[in-house]
Amino acid sequence: MGDSNPRQDQVQNIEALNYSGKILLNLLNNVLDFSKMESTTITLDPIPTNIMLAVKQIKKIHEPSCLRKGITLELEIDDDLPIVQLDIVRFNQVINNLVSNAIKFTDEGSVTLRITKLNETTDTVLLHTEIKDTGIGIAQDQHEKVWQAFTQASTSTNRLYGGTGLGLPIVKSIVEAMGSQVKIDSEPGVGSSFNFDLQLKLASNDELEQATKxxxxxxxxxxxxxxxxxxxxxxxxxxxxxxxxxxxxxxxxxxxxxxxxxxxxxxxxxxxxxxxxxxxxxxxxxxxxxxxxxxxxxxxxxxxxxxxxxxxxxxxxxxxxxxxxxxxxxxxxxxxxxxxxxxxxxxx
Ligand SMILES: Nc1ncnc2c1ncn2[C@@H]1O[C@H](COP(=O)(O)OP(=O)(O)OP(=O)(O)O)[C@@H](O)[C@H]1O
Ligand SMILES: [Mg+2]
Known part of the structure; x- marks a missing residue:
């Protein structure tokens, strides 16, 4: 459908459809991945990536559900992020899981996705990624537990919000495969922040062009x-x-x-x-x-x-x-x- 000369006003819908299809596949991948997770490790396939562009797509996907709930989705992305070597499929899976959680568990206020550059050398960059919400929060004694498969913070979570408790274990494995760790900072009634640092190799614009040509x-x-x-x-x-x-x-x-x-x-x-x-x-x-x-x-x-x-x-x-x-x-x-x-x- 995306190829048969759509009108300008159709283009956006088609894109949204493409991306929501991708989210469904992403969820499916969560389940498929999980069934293999215990015995194996995730392999990454880093490619030259423009994070800013990738993240704008993420906003497009999640914005409709925020609108429906009457909350806002803020992107705070440093505008001088370099082109990096990153497994963008896996990175998106992390961000999508964390952003959908943030939206799901927030009824008032906002969800913020922040990516900031902490440090840059001649061949690497250190990025800080944070997904922050003003939602229901997570009790201190659950901070460790939510990383376990099929675990939700409260017995009423499934009844109220659905879900299977597979998102965070997968986020954890991917971020660990990328050499880092996700931290939770959360207080019931105030909100939650999930954040991690990634040290990434730089890629040149030429490499990006080559890869996307x-x-x-x-x-x-x-x-x-x-x-x-x-x-x-x-x-x-x-x-x-x-x-x-x-x-x-x-x-x-x-x-x-x-x-x-x-x-x-x-x-x-x-x-x-x-x-x-x-x-x-x-x-x-x-x-x-x-x-x-x-x-x-x-x-x-x-x-x-x-x-x-x-x-x-x-x-x-x-x-x-x-x-x-x-x-x-x-x-x-x-x-x-x-x-x-x-x-x-x-x-x-
Ligand atoms: N942003 C958040 N605010 C409040 N609670 C959260 C948040 N993110 C995760 N949690 C708690 O951690 C639990 C585990 O999250 P996880 O993403 O693994 O599972 P889920 O969202 O319930 O289901 P699934 O991701 O499989 O659809 C959630 O059920 C919820 O109790
Ligand atoms: Mg989830």
Whole structure:
């Protein structure tokens, strides 16, 4: 929809829709991530990032719910923040969780997102991030407990506000993976502040441009097998791929994928992991028994090491995170087709 010449007044709605979709996916990712969290660590994928731009999108997403509640959402972002190396997907997940909590637990007053530069050297910057609200606050004896999974500050929280108690444990793991710690400063009836410092590497404007520049794709006529059991993902995936002039074939489970790869000649396979009948790992192992050349890219919502290594072990060449951006998907497919990364040939 965002691509078919919308009127100016439609653009904003489309953007809002895109971003609220992303929030839903973000929440889904919370749950998916959590199920893996105990046994593994989060891996980060830092890219050159303009924090100011990223944070403005966050305001756009949350502003409607603030309006509805009659509270204000203030952004206080230093205007001289440098371009930094940051895993922006994970950083957004932290900010989104903390800002949605702040809004949820505040009925009067304001929620403030503040990012200030504490120190800058030739190659790093120290940033202080704070999400502050004038809401119900958290009793002192709960300050430690709210970091535990499925824990809420009071037994009435779920009844009054909903939620599952997964937001903060995930915030904690991500911020710790980034080498820092979140502090709570909160008093019942006054409000709460969640804050942390991050030491980040600087990136140059050139690096940012390089990273965001749209590549010209030359994928015309290449044949791709999309293996995915979810109808909506198939629809979205097909649209993106066909728009780039790829010829798309679909398999709805792993077994069908193995059969199709045996009978056809594809330039690449996009493989979902969780599917009925045969999952993506098993299907890839089966395919590698008779075909070691066609690139197979996993489509995965997880960013955990364990999943990544399982993907490589089963003979796939790499992975694409869900939710994916169209450009990113096409970049990855093109890279996979060009680079001839040898697949890890599977014994057994
Ligand atoms: N800004 C805040 N003000 C008051 N209480 C808070 C705030 N943030 C978190 N809490 C307390 O900490 C608990 C845990 O937060 P967490 O984000 O982990 O779970 P949740 O928001 O209840 O559910 P979920 O994030 O899974 O939807 C909340 O249930 C609430 O009791
Ligand atoms: Mg929460």
């Amino acid at each position: 749209k590549k010209e794709h030359d994928l015309k006529g290449k044949r791709i097998l999309l293996v995915e059991d979810n109808q909506i993902n198939v629809m979205v995936g097909r649209q993106i791929l066909e728009k780039a002039n790829l010829v798309v074939d679909v398999a709805y489970d792993g077994q069908e994928a193995v059969n199709k790869v045996r009978e056809n000649n594809y330039d690449a396979v996009l493989m979902d992991i969780q599917m009925p009948i045969m999952d993506g790992y098993t299907a890839s192992k089966e395919i590698r028994k008779f075909n070691t050349v066609t690139p197979i890219m996993a489509l995965s919502a997880s960013v955990f090491m364990e999943v990544k290594s399982k993907i490589i072990e089963s003979g796939m060449n790499g992975f694409i995170f869900k939710p994916f951006e169209p450009e990113d998907l096409l970049d990855k497919i093109e890279d996979a087709m060009q680079s001839n990364i040898p697949a890890n040939v599977v014994a057994n």
